[in-house]
Amino acid sequence: MLGADTGWSSLDEGWNEDGSIFEQTVTDGEGTTIQSEYAASRAAGFDERQTVIDRDGSKTSFETTGNVQSIYVGGPDGDLVGRTIWTPSGPEPDATVQPAFAPLVAAPTIVTGGAVLFGWMSPLNGSDGQQAVMGFNAREYQLGDGTTGKFDLSYSGRITEEQAELACRRLPEVQELAGRAVNAAGSPELYPSRTLYGTGVHSYFKNYVEDRKDPYFRAERSLLKEQEEGVYRESVPYGYPQSIRTDAYEYRRDGTLCVYDLKTGKAGLTDRRADMLANAARFGFETLRRIIVIEVRPN
Structure with a gap:
């Protein structure tokens, strides 16, 4: 069980x-x-x-x-x-x-x-x-609903690895890169704190993803939590106020966005972060139909 x-x-x-x-x-x-x-x-x-x-x-x-x-x-x-x-x-x-x-x-x-x-x-x-996956679908417009374009949680559960990889084809690669990042970072005992260790792993992971030079497979991109005039979705700077950063994402032209949340400690994905990841994404991509969130923990 x-x-x-x-x-x-x-x-x-x-x-x-x-x-x-x-x-x-x-x-x-x-x-x-x-x-x-x-x-x-x-x-x-x-x-x-x-x-x-x-x-x-x-x-x-x-x-x-x-x-x-x-x-x-x-x-x-x-x-x-x-x-x-x-x-x-x-x-x-x-x-x-x-x-x-x-x-x-x-x-x-x-x-x-x-x-x-x-x-x-x-x-x-x-x-x-x-x-384990969390799925979000775009909400259809309803009379009196002022949140047109919002993404609602539609699925939370477990599917087979084959099903996950069909929907998020980069998943095996993300898992492999996460493992490489952990090996490159070395033992957690080498760091003053678990936070700094996690930062080190994420830094290596980002470099490995970005080395792919694939515009549809990116790491540590910041997304706005709400639309802001004068700020373009492709140029939200790191740490910008009212933004949230993804560890990595895979975007497909059918409107599917797979968000990979890399974890190195015991803390999991909070409901607040899940909701913000899903709904900030609507300001970062032209066309989105669904969002799939997957937590990645290095072996």
Whole structure:
């Protein structure tokens, strides 16, 4: 079953009395829990379901069956706010259902739940042939919605490595470059702090990516969090106010942007950073349909 060694601990696990569903509950020790259910057969109506319960009691459920994921606000019996099909190109909205419109006040809850789930799953990347991903799709314009062009979380879960590499074709290369960067940086004991060690690894990683000289595969590019008059998307300087920096990205002409978040410590991707990465990207590229975030940890 899914698990991690970065601060999460198991509270309870076991099978239902009829043997139909395996259940597991984990906590971060700070008030956030994840309740997981894994079905032994399709009779349950899903393959697996994770319900993230935040510290304030809000619940978001991510229910996956095959390549389809449904997101519910308020837990598994709450409102269906999105259903997504994972395709070879990445997440696509399921046009066969009409989910309830997720009010803007619920959007932070969805992103927070998705980021918590993503952070719990990511440390296992590659260990069992699967990869944790977060997918964002462009929101279609709706009357009264003043955030036209915003990207909403549409998927948070695990897919096979083959599926991940179809959608983000540079993933194997990014993982290899991350490993090279760690080897070049040397032991963390050589640095005064883990922060400086991480900076060293990122510096080597950036150089390796930039050596490719591919305009669609870049490292440490800054993106504006909001549009600013007189600042052009291709020329946002490093450390510019109201900007956020990507560790690396891969852009495809079909409108897919793969964002690679390189981690060298235990801290994972926060919900705030995930949301900013997704929505800052709309100011940095001409055409975007979807964004896929993948956490990369060197072997």
